[in-house]
Amino acid sequence: MSYLDPRTKLVMVLTVSSLAVLITNLYLLILVQIIAVATVTAAGGSILDMLKKLKKFLLIFVVIVFVQSIFTKGGQPLWQVMNFTIISDLGLFRGLQMILRFFIIISSASIMTTSTPREIIQGLVQCKIPYEMAFMVTIAIRFLPILRDEANDILTAIQLRGINLRQIPLLKRLKTYSYLLMPMITSVLLKAQELSIAMELRAFRAYPQRTSLRVLKMQRLDYLVMAVCILVFLIIMVLALKIK
Amino acid sequence: MIPIEVKNLSFQYAKDARKILHNLELTVATGEIVAIVGLSGIGKSTLCYCLSGIIPHVYGGVMEGQVYLNGRDTRDLTLPQIATTLGIVFQNPDNQLFSFTVEDEVAFGPENLCLPPEEIEHRITDALKKVGMSEFRHANPQQLSGGQRQLIALASVLSLQPEILIFDEAMSQIDRDGRKLILDMMLKLKAEGRTIVMIEHDFANLAVADRVLVLKDGHLAPFAGKLS
Numbered sequence: 254m255s256y257l258d259p260r261t262k263l264v265m266v267l268t269v270s271s272l273a274v275l276i277t278n279l280y281l282l283i284l285v286q287i288i289a290v291a292t293v294t295a296a297g298g299s300i301l302d303m304l305k306k307l308k309k310f311l312l313i314f315v316v317i318v319f320v321q322s323i324f325t326k327g328g329q330p331l332w333q334v335m336n337f338t339i340i341s342d343l344g345l346f347r348g349l350q351m352i353l354r355f356f357i358i359i360s361s362a363s364i365m366t367t368s369t370p371r372e373i374i375q376g377l378v379q380c381k382i383p384y385e386m387a388f389m390v391t392i393a394i395r396f397l398p399i400l401r402d403e404a405n406d407i408l409t410a411i412q413l414r415g416i417n418l419r420q421i422p423l424l425k426r427l428k429t430y431s432y433l434l435m436p437m438i439t440s441v442l443l444k445a446q447e448l449s450i451a452m453e454l455r456a457f458r459a460y461p462q463r464t465s466l467r468v469l470k471m472q473r474l475d476y477l478v479m480a481v482c483i484l485v486f487l488i489i490m491v492l493a494l495k496i497k
Numbered sequence: 498m499i500p501i502e503v504k505n506l507s508f509q510y511a512k513d514a515r516k517i518l519h520n521l522e523l524t525v526a527t528g529e530i531v532a533i534v535g536l537s538g539i540g541k542s543t544l545c546y547c548l549s550g551i552i553p554h555v556y557g558g559v560m561e562g563q564v565y566l567n568g569r570d571t572r573d574l575t576l577p578q579i580a581t582t583l584g585i586v587f588q589n590p591d592n593q594l595f596s597f598t599v600e601d602e603v604a605f606g607p608e609n610l611c612l613p614p615e616e617i618e619h620r621i622t623d624a625l626k627k628v629g630m631s632e633f634r635h636a637n638p639q640q641l642s643g644g645q646r647q648l649i650a651l652a653s654v655l656s657l658q659p660e661i662l663i664f665d666e667a668m669s670q671i672d673r674d675g676r677k678l679i680l681d682m683m684l685k686l687k688a689e690g691r692t693i694v695m696i697e698h699d700f701a702n703l704a705v706a707d708r709v710l711v712l713k714d715g716h717l718a719p720f721a722g723k724l725s
Contacts, residue, residue, distance in 0.1 A: 370597050395595050447592035450551055454585055455657060456609035459577030466604045466617045 257296065259368040259376035261475040265292055266361045268482040273357035276493050279346065282353040285489065289361045297367040303360045310355060317355075318348030370394055375469055384463055396444070403440055407433050498567045500661050500692040501525040501548060506562035507715070508543055508552060517543050519715030520562070527660075530683060530693040532706035534720055539712050541696045545665045547571075548694060550579040566661065580606065583661040584654030588669050590646035594638045599630065599649050602638055606657040624652040628682060644675020651682060662686060664695040668702055680705050 269292060272285045293303060321344045328343025338344075365373060374387045411429060412418060418426055503523040509516045517540040525531050535541050546552040550571040553560045564571045566582050574582075587593055596602040603624050607617040625631045628648040633641060638649050647667055654662065664683070668676045683693055683705050695706065703709050709720035 371601050391597075392595050395597070399591065444592050447587060447589070448595060450555060451585075451587060451593040452595075452605075453555065453576045454549060454551070454580050454583075455606040455653065456577040456580040457605075459575075459580070459609050460611050462611065463608050464611045464613065464617065465608055466600070466614055466621070468614070 257478060258469055258471050258475045259365070259372045260380060260469070260471070261478050262296060262364045262368060263376065263380075264479050264482050265296070266364050268486045269361035270358045272486060272489055273354045273361075275490065277350065278493055278496050279350060279353070281489060281493055281496065282350060282357070286353055286357050286360070288485065289357045293360055293363045296364045298363045302366070303363045306359055306363070307356060310359070314352045314355065317351050318345060321345075321348035321351060371467070372469070375465060375467060378465070379469055385458070392448070399444075400437070400441065404433055404437060407436055499524060499565070500527055500567060501694065502563075502565040502568075503548070504563045504565070506547060506564060507560070508540075508547060509559045510543075511557050511559075513558075516715055518547065521715060521717055523710075523717055525661075525692055525694060527692055528687055528690045529708070530687050530695065530706045532695045532697050532703050532709045532720075533712055533717070534697050534700070534703070534709060535712035537698070540715065541712055542665055544712065545585065545663055545694075545696055549583055549585045549663055550574060550576055577609070580657055580659070581610070582659055583663065584657055584659035585663040585665060586647065586651050586654055586667040588666040590638075590643065590650045590670070593650045593653070594646060597637060598634075599625070599636050599638055599641075599652075600634050602649055603653045603656045606653060610657070620656045620658070624656040627655055627685070628652045629678075642675065643671040644678050647671055647675060648678055648682065651679070659691075661692045661694070664693065666696050666698060669698065676702060 269285060269289045273282065273289075276282055276285060290300065290303075294300060319339070322338065322340045323344070325341060325344040325347050328341035328346075330338040330341050331345065332338070332340040368376075370391060374391050377387045377390070378384050408418070411432060416429060418429060421429070501523065502525075503521055506518055506521040506523075507516050508518040521544070523531075533541055533544065543552065546556060547560065547564050548566075548571075550564075550566075552558065553572060554576050566574065566579065571579065594602055596605060600621055603621045604617050607620045612620070621634070622631070625634055628651055630645065630648050630652060633645065633649075638646055641649065647670075651662075651667075664679070668679050671679070680702060683695070687693060687705075695702070697703060710717045711720040
């Protein structure tokens, strides 16, 4: 399914993530999560990669459960400290709801990784999104790793001057991080200027439209998958309304 | 027609009290390689910007005199119009390459010119063949060496088929092998009848030039072996 049109994949992502936002029932959310994992696998995505992405958010998930428990009124307390409820059954339920939503949205986004950035941009352009905006997305994706490397270089340069960031107090550490700002902003502005000149001198925006070497064409399978997405969306929404 | 003709060119940046270029004259003939040397901050890149129309179209400031490309004043041309006449390769390939594959990078210019896909395909094949990078067509430019990236930057300019090429210290960030690739390429392009202006600070790269000029006090003069 990795050969599906990126626009079809976008519809798949939108369907699954919209369901995650609209549904409140925990069992239905679990069902949507199963659909999301199945869709990612069918689209050629890797479950292992998906889990690796989710692992990064583990701490946030734990915090969400606690925050939801503390601020959700009602429910039976499961863990109390001096009459103060740390975890309640309702809070835990809400926390799980939130976590599942995150899970679904993050895992459904993995579907898009089965297309190349160029295919995604071309898909956006063919969806009538102005190509200038589509290029903004490309350039952001392309330059983020470079900016991260640059930030690391500046941090290394700071540490080479004898400042051990791990050993200094938090406030001082934050102040040290502020020294990153100036060289980073200057570098970003210079890069942006050079890049815009290079693009203009390669006839960027010469005409209101531009042609493309590769043009995406929707196949019968794409239309079928889109129809299935709409059908699944409607069925789950009807189920959600009935359970309410 | 004369590819590059500069008449009485003066330029002053908006926030600068002095003129960085002062009544500068330059004529470059078809198929000629002209090298321009000079100390840092003397105005070499500014001259490049004037020749390529970046000044006055992008950078502000006071520009006097005329720059003609094939007989047409750069003031009367738009940047996309200039792009089909003149191509420029900058110092840092990282700030010129933004696509995820070499093919997309080289296709960018012809796509902007609204050429049909068959013609774009032809131009990509042709440009990559010229710079000897055909085998890297589907590679990610970020995974290539500095010299190879600069060749891709050149291929992406060549796909617009400009008659004039400017190399603005294009070899300053690449190793010896990369420099050799670029210099050989310049000679090939010269043999095709293209006009080349190279801005240089490394004298070792000047051997390919037909003429070497030094930029000093806003003027150009024949280079006599010393910068100061």
